[in-house]
Amino acid sequence: MRGFQGSEPPARETPGTGHRPGNLPAELTTFIGRQQEISAIKRQLARSRLVTVTGVAGAGKSRCAVETARQLQERFSHGVWLVELATLRDPELLEHAVVEALGVVDQVPRPPLVTLVEHLADRRLLLVLDGYDHLVEPCAEMVHELLRRAPRLRVLTAGRRPLGVAGERLFPLEPLGAPAPRPLPAPREDSPATLEVVAAAPVALEDGDAAAELGEAAALFAERAAAVLPGFAVTAANRRQVAEVCHRLDGIPLAIELAASRLRTLSLDQILSRLDDRFRLLIGGSRGAPPHHQTLRTAVGWSHELCTPQERLLWARLSVFAGHFELEAAEYVCSSPELPAEEILDVLTELVAQSVVTREDAPSGVRYRMLGTLRAYGADWLEASGDAERLRRRHRDWCTGLVTWCELEWFSPRQAEVALRINDEMPNLRAALEFALEDDEDGRFGLYLAATLWFCWVGCGRLAEGRHWLDRALELATDHEETRLKALWVAGYVAVLQGDTVAALTVLHECREGAERTGNARAAAYSTHLTGCIALIGDEMERAEALLRDALDRYEKIGELTSNVLMARCELAMAIAFQGDLALAVGICEEVRQACEDHGEQWAKTYALYVLGFSAWHRGDTPAAKEMLHESLRVAHAFRDLVSTVQALELLAGITASEGDPVEAAVLQGAAGRLWRSVGMPLFGSEFFNAPHIHCERQVRERLGPARYREYLRQGERLDADAAVARVLYGRGRPSAVASPRAEGERERLAVGESARRLPLPPAPRPDDESAGGAPQRA
Template sequence: MPDNMNNSDQTAASAEREFIFEPYRFIPAQQLLLYHDAPVRLGSRALDILAELVERPGEVVSKHDLMARAWPKSVVEENNLKVHISALRRAMCDGGRENRYVATVTGRGYRFVAPVTSQVRETPLEPLPATWEQLRKLPAPASRTTGRTETIAALLRILEQRRFVSIVGPGGIGKSTVALPVAEAFIAHTDIEICFVELSPLSDEKFVVGAVAAALGLTVHSGDGIQSLVATLRERRLLLVLDSCEHVIDAVAVLVEQIINRAPEVRILATSREPLRAASEYVYRLTPLAYPAAGGPITAAQALTFPAVLLFCLRAAESLDGYELTDADTPAVVEICRRLEGIPLAIELAATRMDALGAAELAARLGGRFELLKRGRRGVLERHRTLSASLDWSYDLLQDSERALLRKLSVFSGKFDLDAATALCGEELADTALVVDGVANLVDKSMLVADLRASSVHYRLLDTTKAYALEKLDESGETGRFRRRHLEFHRDRLVQSAQEQDSLSDADWIARYGRYLDDVRSALGWAFAAEDSSALAISLTVAAIPLWTQLSLLEECYQFVERALACGVASRSDELKLRAALGAAVLYVNGPVPSTEAAWTAVLDLADALDDKECQLIALWGMAVCRAYAGEVPGVLQLAARFQDIAVTVDRHTVPSSMDRLIATARHYSGEQAVARTLLQEILDHYVAPAHKSRLVRMQLNQRSASLGTLANVLWLQGYPQQAVETVEAAMEAARSSGHAPSVMYAIANAAFPIMIHVGDHAAAERLLAELADYLKQHAFTLWDTLWNCLQATVQVQRGDTSALFALERAVAQLQDAGYRPRMACHLAKLAMTLNVQGRQDTGLTLIEYALALCDMGQERWCQAEMLRIKGVLLEAGDQQLAEALYRQAIEVAGAQGALSWQLRAANSLASLKLRQGCGEEGQRLLRGIYGRFEEGFDTADLIEARSLLDQAG
């Protein structure tokens, strides 16, 4: 049975009890607050504070005790406690009554004032809704939605019928506030995936695709970002919420149309100050909150039935603890809401000053100011003037130091913490404590928003407030000074970040520094546009290179680096860093095109002039990778020779291994399997994971995984199929454990999948493709998407599904157009064999002749024997004598290369032909000799076929 909680047993019982304060239930041990059995989204700090309060109901709990409970191992500012108390109060709002649970005791602490019972749970909780994990992806609402029940229901019905709905209205009308509960209700009703994208930090339309991709957990690598992003959404059931589209509206409209047209299971809910005017858009115009009309007397109870008045009173209670609307205050409050035209943001801003002015004075001052604003600009909607007036008024009521702080903080594009605020403003205010207090006061007065979801509090300005404060910064003549300081802060932080890359994991590094991206973009936008700021722009661009590299934003890096170079870099050292970054970016953005090698050549020329050994190695490595992608094996070996000459002079034993692997891979592709195996084994025997993350190391694949993958291919060719499978499994394990997605993708496409096709394990090949598809959902990359299509079609035709011919033909053509040549002969061979089955022998022969030409040029000599065999298969129906000659030539070429597996395949084809001719003894004698050289892998496809052919002789 429930019992009142006694102080003596509160700590011991908290881990096994639930606390009930209707309509809420709270289970501290599970960090779970339920509202009518529905979980409430709150951060862990706020829930720790709630636990301390409900365990001591009715007591005054000191601020010290609350901070000790929420931050047991840290010393934090009191401001953090105030922020979390405010969040707790807003989350626990029942029937329009906030602050009915947690009361402030001035100068002493806080008290939980609602009746509390506690009980030990004897039955398990009902399972949380299946949508809870999806709901947690949405930002926590700043407050419960007030007065929008019918609006939310209407939007929900529309969203069920239409795939693209935009909520449109002026700034401050509450578009985002409405969008969140609509999204919550929709995913609860449909069990669909959710993604929320906040676009307000973006300073340029070109970052829209990257922002959406990042929110989806993707990395867009390709030059055509929209196509890559949309490709990953084709099969996903998703509600995509795009918040604050108005300042990047053209780019959003283009992206939305592409998604609607090509991703049939994706729905979009957008908020904007104007319609996107995109195809299929349903525009829902959000109206102001209802408020009482002018006229006769009205009581407090009657006024509270209007959502505008209710919202005002809820916010007033936050600034004036315990405030309740009285009949005496009602006329003034109704007048305020009427003057503010029901605009939620304006109402909330006005309500924050109830503690200083009271309802009557507030109404009088607000009224006079709005009369003045009626003489403002013509052609502007009245509600826009009204919101501007409320901001003017709120700004004027701030203290001088708070106004100055707000102006300066407006230069931040995204979220910022107290350290950033102090670095930007502390010198002006001369005291860090003044900055901390100022930030706390701006949060209290709703001029700043606190984000409590992370382990530390971050802050941001609302869009309208930020725009307003930036205008004030311009008027004060301070913009240039604080833009410069903003840039210098982020530059210095990024310089520091480069020094921490060795000591932090990639995930921790990104968590710490990735959030600076929006501010870096904003600072660079200002510096490149401002007079006499090019040196600042260049210095920040150089400092930001590791950030773009770690976030795989190589196209963005490419754009800013080009702008920096166009300014004329004074420092040759900086120019070298910029050109090296340009070379890496252009390689992955454009692929192995002529401009890519030109970029690396420029890096090498400058590195030679400065005698910078590391950059010389980077340039040679980049040029070698470019030529490897293009299939130019001899060119790789030429560059490798110079690389090795330089590498021996550099005291970094991890640097040469990357080129050693490229050399070994080149030897493998040129048909020198014994040499390749020796080189690869030496690399693996002496492999040490890089401890120093040099610029070259950050650009590379996981070298152990990539080396094992190439070794697996060599082992299969040499006649060790079982060892090949075991080696490729080790390659996959190394790639997965590295946490480096490109390494996993490379291992699948270039090692694991081909080996499974070779041994005939099509089920394993399909599992690998499914894994690759999962990675492609997170790392949108057009080239890899095309490669996946090619591999998927390959396994289908391998299983005998010739309907995949068109997909295979198209994918092979796209790979050729992109200049991507690795394993191209094998792709052409699969296509040629499928064409032959469908009676298109001539077309297939043309492809095989082209593949043989690639072999002759040294690009694909490793599979020359197989190309000769397939040519024989295609010719066999019309010229058996020529086919036999090709099979014998294939056996000879494979023998010269040490490719026993190719020899077996050619011998199988020859033996099969001889059996059909009725003279199979010669073919089987040859096959028996080759078969007898195998020591393992007898359950793989080619050996099973050989055994069957040999058995037919008996």
């Protein structure tokens, strides 16, 4: 805290007292967490004479400000003084309240501000103003005058909006950390009882610190719960429920404390089941709490009362957004004659100032959000206004326009921007899909959204979610045949990548019949293309080649050039490479790579690089293979395309084994195995795609032995996609066993023969295959 020492010597204790003067109340409950925030506020107070802690209702602004002041008492020779203003209604009494809190006795008939200035003029003092939101203007005027007239005074304020005084530094106080509960791990095949034993073992807060491991919100919940339910502790058995309660309550301390108090009469599961009506559940705050903090509804309602009619209207309308939203979306969805689009920015700015809405820098740019609790409050008002249905339609229409734009821009230099944007918009897109699919009479919007988002499902790693929405959309009756045909081939696309050929054949057959019936050449081309992909993963390479060439001819006739057309060329190259003609496959993929660079396409390029890397390794050019596969892996992972990511990892595992590092190869195979479970059938169940994996496994097993191979395989299975990719590209985060001296020495001792450095040729053709005599010759 050097910042307090520059202007005068360190403060001394008041003679004869042994402690600093002040009026901070004694705390009745333990203060949990917030040490980083308190340190940051102290640093700000060292640089600025006015610091304001802002945040949503119930975020703990008051406690945080008081605790900060408590830790600073020794720095102020004339004390730390708290002025609580939440219950003060008459602005004329503001200065009187401060005079009274400071314990100043003045019977002279003069304005209280004059008394304050005289009292504070030469004092080194910290003034803490709490709960001033309804008195912002008079409070700002008073603070400005005091700071101007009392040069040694510092002021710490806590409220839902800034004062707006010159020199003010803001400290937005976020809710407590409350991460979403992790999915329960699947039990291992070799030890099915392991999970059960772990789940049954209690981990008390004071012993295993299970609550602290879940974050400060869970630690607060555990502390307050133990006060009303003696013996309560976060254990391995209940940690998931505790985490979910805290996460669904947005980490808001007031809400968490109120939920914990309900354990007097309810179980954790009962609390969770009633959180959909959180405002009814979360009542009964302590008697000593301010009136507007005794229930969650009154705490949020206090913020609502401080808003203007336009701010309340926008608050309610913004509740239709399920997550982050951008300014343009708010202007489109929420505008009306009584709230024109051109005024929304100003109103939104006020909601940000009042901590109702938060501004955030997301990957796709500046966005805004409301915590779930505030959104739920706004949604109640929107429903009461009778305008909820219209706003949800507006929201759906905005999402429809956004998805249309993103699909067009996917095949462009803005592809990476589209991927970031679509990732940020997923909560809103899900809400729009849900609303659209509720329309049993006309499923066109649901079909359109689910189909047009093909690039999201396929290119951004959301195969399972895409299949969920497509299956639901295709159940709806609709007269929009063209949209339905698109949804069918997209559903086939997703099923192919999951290795589910039966489902893929079913929907693609329906698509092809519909295309022939209606003369839809585009749907016919896509159904042919994706049927070729089924042949490719089904190891029917000649049939795959014929179908893919047919599809490419169809695309050319209708003038179709998209990422999917380039993907068809890559898949054709795979079929040709698996038949042994690597030179032709390389030529096709070089053309694809050039086309991608010409159009700014990156996603399809990862598949071209996969084939080029495969071919380079097969001909013994390991450095070139690694360079191309690393680039493919980097871009695929940035797009979250798990299929392209895991294919690159599989080949890189084989290359790593061929370079003499069986331990790392086993780890990479384990990581790939984990990723395949997120995709679908490992290596599509294909003999051809599986060949490098089997060859690598055979090599590594021979050198490590079965037991050690399984050991390092499990090491890899602990890596998620981020860790696995970082490990390959940057060499980070290797498990300790892999970096052991024994493992390092093993790398040096194990020599790999030249024959092991090459990828084996694809499986021999079947006896009935016409090309059994050798690889087909092509012009």
